[in-house]
Amino acid sequence: MDERWQRPRGTQDVLPAEAERMERLRRLVAQVAELYGYGAIETPVFEQTAVFVDGVGGATDIVQHERYSFVDAGGVALTLRPEGTAAIARAYVENGLSAWPKPVRLYYWAPMFRRERPQKGRYRQHQQYGFELYGSPEPTADAEVLLVARRLLQAVGLSPHVLVNSIGCDQCRPRYREALVAYLDSHGAALCGDCRRRLADNPLRVLDCKQDQAVARGAPDIAAFWCDACRSHQEAVVALAAEAGIPVERDPALVRGIDYYSRTVFEVHDPSLGAQSTVLGGGRYDGLTVRVGGAPVPAVGFAGGAERLLMAAGAALGAPRVPSAYVAQVGVGHQGWQAAERLRGAGIPTEVDLMARSLKAQMKEAGRRASVVVLAGGREWEDGLVTVKRLSDGREAAVALANLAGTVREWLNGVEAEHAEPK
RNA sequence: GUGGAUGUAGCUCAGUUGGUUAGAGCGCCAGGUUGUGGCCCUGGAGGCCGGGGGUUCAAGUCCCCUCAUUCACCCCA
Numbered sequence: 001m002d003e004r005w006q007r008p009r010g011t012q013d014v015l016p017a018e019a020e021r022m023e024r025l026r027r028l029v030a031q032v033a034e035l036y037g038y039g040a041i042e043t044p045v046f047e048q049t050a051v052f053v054d055g056v057g058g059a060t061d062i063v064q065h066e067r068y069s070f071v072d073a074g075g076v077a078l079t080l081r082p083e084g085t086a087a088i089a090r091a092y093v094e095n096g097l098s099a100w101p102k103p104v105r106l107y108y109w110a111p112m113f114r115r116e117r118p119q120k121g122r123y124r125q126h127q128q129y130g131f132e133l134y135g136s137p138e139p140t141a142d143a144e145v146l147l148v149a150r151r152l153l154q155a156v157g158l159s160p161h162v163l164v165n166s167i168g169c170d171q172c173r174p175r176y177r178e179a180l181v182a183y184l185d186s187h188g189a190a191l192c193g194d195c196r197r198r199l200a201d202n203p204l205r206v207l208d209c210k211q212d213q214a215v216a217r218g219a220p221d222i223a224a225f226w227c228d229a230c231r232s233h234q235e236a237v238v239a240l241a242a243e244a245g246i247p248v249e250r251d252p253a254l255v256r257g258i259d260y261y262s263r264t265v266f267e268v269h270d271p272s273l274g275a276q277s278t279v280l281g282g283g284r285y286d287g288l289t290v291r292v293g294g295a296p297v298p299a300v301g302f303a304g305g306a307e308r309l310l311m312a313a314g315a316a317l318g319a320p321r322v323p324s325a326y327v328a329q330v331g332v333g334h335q336g337w338q339a340a341e342r343l344r345g346a347g348i349p350t351e352v353d354l355m356a357r358s359l360k361a362q363m364k365e366a367g368r369r370a371s372v373v374v375l376a377g378g379r380e381w382e383d384g385l386v387t388v389k390r391l392s393d394g395r396e397a398a399v400a401l402a403n404l405a406g407t408v409r410e411w412l413n414g415v416e417a418e419h420a421e422p423k
Numbered sequence: 424g425u426g427g428a429u430g431u432a433g434c435u436c437a438g439u440u441g442g443u444u445a446g447a448g449c450g451c452c453a454g455g456u457u458g459u460g461g462c463c464c465u466g467g468a469g470g471c472c473g474g475g476g477g478u479u480c481a482a483g484u485c486c487c488c489u490c491a492u493u494c495a496c497c498c499c500a
Contacts, residue, residue, distance in 0.1 A: 280500070
């Protein structure tokens with residue numbers, strides 16, 4: 001195959017069966033959003049580059065190595081959205097949502113772009129859904145988004161196990177950072193190359209390095225450095241979640257690679273996803289609106305990857321076949337083509353032969369994609385009749401054209417009932 | 424960005440120590456007579472063997488490069 005016509009690396013063509021599952025997930029996200037009072041928000045696929053550099057953080061991998069950036073013909077620096085939260089914070093500020101009655105609940109479903117090395121569950125373009133809760137500093141807000149996440153995961157058959165941590169606030173995090181760097185410096189020789197680099201720009205990340213487990217285990221725990229406010233916040237979030245029946249576990253090594261987080265961070269993993277096991281992740285980001293030019297507003301939220309959730313969901317969200325009709329043309333003519341449109345007019349999903357195939361071939365086709373076949377044309381048509389046949393049991397009857405839709409609907413309902421019967 | 428594995432028909436895969444016209448199953452199309460699917464039988468279409476270069480009398484088989492997929496690192500959804 002000529003490589004010019006291959007899709008770009010890390011992108012996907014989603015064919016009807018999978019697109020149907022994706023659409024079901026999308027509707028499910030919308031239902032959950034509605035249940036908790038979250039309103040849909042849409043923002044542009046690209047933003048001015050500064051929104052992400054300042055919002056997400058200039059030292060993060062997302063902006064340093066993974067950006068799809070370009071300068072347009074007018075000389076404006078633009079970037080394809082790599083994640084949702086920063087762009088929504090920009091929209092929150094720009095549209096004056098800070099004047100809305102608090103809290104403001106928003107959700108989105110949108111494609112994201114990151115130039116990473118693709119592997120299972122990691123794509124250069126992928127769909128993310130996300131929930132953002134603005135205006136409340138209370139632990140109940142953190143806990144509410146956990147409830148939303150749990151509801152969503154349970155709906156696709158997963159039982160979430162939530163890892164949480166608090167990375168502190170502007171008051172207490174610097175003290176911890178200092179202590180951590182001091183500790184790591186003293187073990188500098190034992191650190192891997194990646195971690196030496198991290199030491200400078202994001203020392204907290206050394207904690208979840210896979211190679212330096214020993215060093216990381218001996219590191220000071222941030223819990224010992226939390227200020228009173230951060231401590232009681234974290235404890236309240238964990239208690240509220242546990243009270244709601246959500247299995248939560250504190251992971252002292254959990255730190256997320258985006259700069260805007262404060263206090264609460266959390267992740268949900270699923271072992272079926274392999275190395276890219278994060279099915280959803282989020283936390284609190286009280287300082288984000290300031291980063292994108294607004295007044296401070298407390299906020300919490302999370303985002304998840306649709307492709308990953310679909311993978312983890314396995315057979316759930318599979319598309320049961322909608323019972324439909326197929327009209328076969330008997331002999332020459334367009335009677336079948338006309339009868340089909342009559343059925344569709346009555347709201348019955350109907351296909352008809354467009355290949356001028358033999359009746360036998362049409363029947364075979366019908367067997368593949370429909371539950372009821374209508375034979376139109378020939379001698380019966382002269383008498384105003386068509387034959388209706390149900391494929392599951394071979395039941396067959398000649399009916400007047402005027403009664404066609406009614407009969408087909410009735411027989412299709414019979415099919416549905418059969419499928420619904422537990423065996 | 425780093426390392427390993429893998430690219431043969433639409434799909435899943437065979438292809439001997441390099442050797443003539445590259446195979447199977449499934450799927451697809453047609454037929455097994457006249458207006459009836461599934462099962463069965465027969466036939467058919469469909470492959471620059473991912474792409475490029477090299478070694479050789481001869482390359483799907485060996486070597487190099489490249490593209491893609493995949494697993495892991497990294498990072499994250």
